[in-house]
Amino acid sequence: MTNYWMPVANDGRFPDGWTSTLHRTNWTVSLVMRVHSQVEQGVVRLLPRLLDSADARVRPILQSSWVVGLLRGGGTRTIEVAGEGSMANDPYLRGHMAKVGLGELYDQIKPLMEQGLAFTLREGTVFKSRTSEWILLPNGKLVLVRFSGDGVLGWSPQELGFRGPEGQLRDIYNMVGVFLTPEGQIEKVVQQAGR
8 A cells, every 4th residue: 555645634633534555466567546435533444345355346457468568568657446436426427528529428338337447547757647547348348438648548639539629638638439449459439529
């Protein structure tokens, strides 16, 4: 467990939340899981359950040779899996996708989000970074849902269906709908609506 942090509660007496990064020695290097838990009277009650379920939670990533291959070679990529929940739990995602004409796509992929494992891919350094959010489906296929930066892996924003102004790329997440094969080949790109 690294990068742990406990924000102070409103009354300043006890922390009310605990966040950390988990990496296990049997996982691929640069594969981590974010752990968030409530703190009740100084005790992180969910921690044992989160630790017990960690290996099962990341298993789909470890079974995807393409995703694991992204981390080989000791580069600057990191994959971060959430400790609980799915991207379908994000209450704002549909609204953000609808703003760029991808609301219908969201409705189609919401069941996939509930079945799949969401993960974040971070590429680069603090000074030049890219972040993208993905869903790994039970059948091994992938969906790229949003990104920030000047592209994802070797793909340009335009190849990913982005149609906004260049200045938007670094500051916010840009919604996309890119479907990939288990081998990481783009199968389908849903274009954003023109702006």
